Amino acid sequence: NAGVTQTPKFRILKIGQSMTLQCTQDMNHNYMYWYRQDPGMGLKLIYYSVGAGITDKGEVPNGYNVSRSTTEDFPLRLELAAPSQTSVYFCASQYQSGNQPQHFGDGTRLSIL
Amino acid sequence: AQTVTQSQPEMSVQEAETVTLSCTYDTSESDYYLFWYKQPPSRQMILVIRQEAYKQQNATENRFSVNFQKAAKSFSLKISDSQLGDAAMYFCAYRSGAGSYQLTFGKGTKLSVIP
Numbered sequence: 437n438a439g440v441t442q443t444p445k446f447r448i449l450k451i452g453q454s455m456t457l458q459c460t461q462d463m464n465h466n467y468m469y470w471y472r473q474d475p476g477m478g479l480k481l482i483y484y485s486v487g488a489g490i491t492d493k494g495e496v497p498n499g500y501n502v503s504r505s506t507t508e509d510f511p512l513r514l515e516l517a518a519p520s521q522t523s524v525y526f527c528a529s530q531y532q533s534g535n536q537p538q539h540f541g542d543g544t545r546l547s548i549l
Numbered sequence: 550a551q552t553v554t555q556s557q558p559e560m561s562v563q564e565a566e567t568v569t570l571s572c573t574y575d576t577s578e579s580d581y582y583l584f585w586y587k588q589p590p591s592r593q594m595i596l597v598i599r600q601e602a603y604k605q606q607n608a609t610e611n612r613f614s615v616n617f618q619k620a621a622k623s624f625s626l627k628i629s630d631s632q633l634g635d636a637a638m639y640f641c642a643y644r645s646g647a648g649s650y651q652l653t654f655g656k657g658t659k660l661s662v663i664p
Contacts, residue, residue, distance in 0.1 A: 467650060469651060469652075471652075476656065476657075477656055477657075478640050478654030478655050478656050479640070479654045494651060526594060528594075535599055537599060538652060540593065542591075542592065542593055543592050543593075543594075545592075
């Protein structure tokens with residue numbers, strides 16, 4: 437059981453480049469989330485999805501886009517990379533409401549130079 | 550909006566001793582959940598313990614326990630018999646009982662364990 441898998445683990449981008457951070461889960465979870473973690477801070481929500489075809493903005497959505505065409509996959513797209521997007525990105529999933537915890541991927545460290 | 554505050558940026562504890570990490574939160578909701586996550590240098594986010602707001606009994610998981618004071622909006626984590634592997638960042642997190650179930654995190658406490 438792989439859980440939540442994120443790729444790549446590390447990436448360096450130049451300002452203005454685009455890229456997609458991949459996230460897939462094999463637990464049949466409906467809810468999926470993208471967070472970013474800046475140095476010395478907790479995680480902040482970028483986007484979330486409550487099911488295939490349904491996405492919504494979190495606390496810090498500017499500069500990002502998401503899609504959810506399947507239950508398993510929830511990619512995060514950066515269209516025009518900016519230095520302020522240098523961060524560690526975490527994808528998480530959750531089965532349903534209640535006290536079920538979120539399961540996190542191992543994170544992607546992204547640097548924009 | 551809910552906020553989570555961890556007032557101790559760094560803590561240290563001697564191996565085998567007990568340490569308590571503080572967390573307070575602000576909410577107007579009555580139905581919610583609270584979590585402690587551990588983030589070692591490997592940067593994985595590992596669930597340590599969780600508490601449902603409707604439960605008066607404090608949650609325990611082996612050496613980890615919480616002191617949940619609902620009226621005071623306080624949710625501290627106690628680590629007993631501290632081990633070297635407990636060294637990590639610890640994040641307190643809040644989740645509403647309704648809606649998107651997103652987590653709101655505190656800024657974290659860095660715990661060092663002294664041999």
